[in-house]
Amino acid sequence: MKKLWLLLGLTVLASMAFVQARPKAKLIADPTALYEAYNEMYFLGALPKGSNHVLISAEEISCGIEEKCYGQTSQISRHQYVIQISPIYNDTLAQEEETMLHEMCHIRVWESHPDLDAKNAHGYEWQSCMVNLADHGAMADIW
Ligand SMILES: [Zn+2]
Numbered sequence: 700m701k702k703l704w705l706l707l708g709l710t711v712l713a714s715m716a717f718v719q720a721r722p723k724a725k726l727i728a729d730p731t732a733l734y735e736a737y738n739e740m741y742f743l744g745a746l747p748k749g750s751n752h753v754l755i756s757a758e759e760i761s762c763g764i765e766e767k768c769y770g771q772t773s774q775i776s777r778h779q780y781v782i783q784i785s786p787i788y789n790d791t792l793a794q795e796e797e798t799m800l801h802e803m804c805h806i807r808v809w810e811s812h813p814d815l816d817a818k819n820a821h822g823y824e825w826q827s828c829m830v831n832l833a834d835h836g837a838m839a840d841i842w
Pocket residue numbers: 801805820821
């Protein structure tokens with residue numbers, strides 16, 4: 700019986716150590732700087748610049764019926780957007796970087812196709828943007 704308690708205690712300690720070893724959210728030190736860097740590296744600086752055009756938030760997001768909401772981009776006006784990066788689901792730096800690129804492709808599509816139906820958010824244009832990023836090595840450390 701004593702061994703059983705010892706085993707139970709070790710199991711609890713091991714699980715506590717695992718929880719503490721999990722990556723912490725908000726790994727990107729400066730998401731606005733990452734956006735600006737990606738904008739220059741992969742979008743030739745064509746996306747809106749500056750915090751009066753793109754506001755990046757790391758607050759928790761509600762995406763409605765989706766189970767996991769890694770990120771979300773909302774268009775405020777013709778060239779103004781809010782990118783939200785979930786601190787819950789983006790639990791590695793690579794995941795946060797992928798989410799940022801994903802959201803930046805939404806902005807790319809809205810900028811180049813302002814009349815596109817919002818229901819087609821992940822349609823051909825958005826997918827082409829993501830494939831183009833992959834072709835230029837943006838996903839090399841992510842996928
Ligand atoms: Zn999306």
